[in-house]
Amino acid sequence: MPVHLEPRDVSADLENFNSVLIVSCPVCPPMCLAMQQDSPFIEFFKRGLKTGAFEDYIQSIRKPLEQRGVRTGAYAIHIPTPMMCLWTEWQRNRLLKRAKDYEAVLVLGCDSATYTAQEVLKNTECQVIQGMDMIGTTNATLKVRFPLTFNLDMHCVLQNGGEHQHKITLGGSKDIEKMAS
Numbered sequence: 001m002p003v004h005l006e007p008r009d010v011s012a013d014l015e016n017f018n019s020v021l022i023v024s025c026p027v028c029p030p031m032c033l034a035m036q037q038d039s040p041f042i043e044f045f046k047r048g049l050k051t052g053a054f055e056d057y058i059q060s061i062r063k064p065l066e067q068r069g070v071r072t073g074a075y076a077i078h079i080p081t082p083m084m085c086l087w088t089e090w091q092r093n094r095l096l097k098r099a100k101d102y103e104a105v106l107v108l109g110c111d112s113a114t115y116t117a118q119e120v121l122k123n124t125e126c127q128v129i130q131g132m133d134m135i136g137t138t139n140a141t142l143k144v145r146f147p148l149t150f151n152l153d154m155h156c157v158l159q160n161g162g163e164h165q166h167k168i169t170l171g172g173s174k175d176i177e178k179m180a181s
């Protein structure tokens with residue numbers, strides 16, 4: 001059940017830090033970036049398991065920070081689970097060790113991913129900033145092409161509003177269409 005996420009402009013939030021670690025959940029965020037940019041989710045023989053659109057997005061955050069002298073790092077961990085909402089104690093301890101040299105952690109993930117980072121770092125001076133907005137739940141068709149290329153054809157984003165579920169049809173303006181309650 002991928003969460004639909006959209007990048008948030010965090011340049012103002014990051015302007016007072018000298019070091020920023022970008023912590024990514026490698027599940028929903030790369031799927032969303034690939035769908036939003038209409039580019040492949042996985043091109044195995046070109047990029048392995050990395051998603052080009054998402055890697056480019058991380059670079060687009062790092063580059064302006066580094067140009068003004070901010071030290072940056074990027075962190076994601078895939079085993080035993082890539083999902084930050086389900087990280088094991090071992091994965092949480094790994095982040096704690098990695099983040100201790102940074103003033104801020106920028107989370108590319110949903111509210112639950114951010115909560116994971118906040119809990120891990122709650123006894124440190126490291127500030128946690130969420131870098132993506134949660135919009136709803138994505139519905140898409142996975143398309144497999146030769147050789148080992150996966151695209152996601154997004155249909156809609158589902159939102160829960162009170163007792164009703166809404167469907168946001170993406171494209172141009174966002175039309176909100178009420179579905180059966």
Ligand code: SF4
Pocket residue numbers: 002003025026027028029082083084085086109110111112113
């Ligand atoms: S932490 Fe959020 S973004 Fe990552 S897999 Fe879980 S729901 Fe998706």
